[in-house]
């Protein structure tokens with residue numbers, strides 16, 4: 001049986017393909033290469049010894065999606081990563097986000113609806129909670145009006161899947177990621193942000209390697225231990241492993257509902273300054289940074305209650321923040337030295 005991984009050359013997608021192939025799954029990747037490169041296939045092969053099948057395809061092209069499934073009739077399991085994911089860009093270009101993140105999902109589901117039974121793992125985000133009242137955040141925390149079109153596409157995507165699963169043979173697991181960071185310990189694959197990184201950790205590593213002059217810490221007046229914002233930084237390999245476990249659960253028909261939801265985090269919150277200090281410790285160098293004003297749309301804190309994923313998926317994050325920083329730094333050094 002082959003598993004379709006959309007966005008499989010991306011940051012989380014490529015790490016998940018590695019874990020799928022390590023578990024013996026056959027994998028077909030669809031990627032439009034808008035935010036990734038074909039070289040990632042070499043990294044996946046270097047780690048697993050196998051090259052996954054790959055097709056360049058824009059999931060917004062309905063006829064192309066239909067043609068793909070006609071040629072791959074045995075695919076009944078999909079892990080859907082393909083989406084635009086830059087919060088700031090989504091504010092400037094909402095229609096790109098609604099088209100790319102939602103039309104593609106609808107065309108995928110229409111093809112899965114033709115199967116006797118189908119399984120989809122959906123890449124969602126803790127952003128659906130907005131600023132949650134209670135920490136750590138559980139899956140039944142209220143969904144709040146998204147702060148960006150990007151976040152809104154995750155909320156609407158979840159609703160599309162829930163409504164569709166009710167009346168089809170599609171079974172789904174929604175995985176709400178907290179903050180994915182780090183790279184595969186082999187440094188064969190990692191995060192490759194195009195342009196100026198919006199996310200904290202790639203900006204840290206690019207500053208440390210000399211690509212950026214200094215890191216701006218957005219906000220030092222938050223009501224947190226050191227005034228900087230708190231997030232739950234989960235190693236991308238831990239995240240990838242959770243996807244394989246979730247998919248196997250659906251393939252084994254072990255799911256208790258048509259749609260199940262899990263928060264994927266470490267369960268521990270770390271402030272921006274704590275991340276910087278962890279990085280300085282593992283890289284053995286001082287990171288130049290300055291404290292500046294808060295970033296528009298940021299929340300104060302978010303970290304996961306992972307009891308449900310621990311108990312039901314039997315999954316728990318294993319990498320520490322320092323290990324995540326170490327792997328991110330090793331990857332940055334490798335990419336810049338090539």
Ligand code: WQD
Nearest residue numbers: 085125127198199200201203216217218229231272295298
């Ligand atoms: C983390 C913390 C910033 C950059 C977003 C999306 C989420 C997911 C991950 C896609 C915040 C601070 C950052 C910098 C800084 N995206 N920061 N200086 O905003 O928590 O989550 O990215 O799946 O859905 O919402 O992540 O890494 O941008 O920021 O001080 O140069 O680091 O203010 O407190 P965020 P982030």
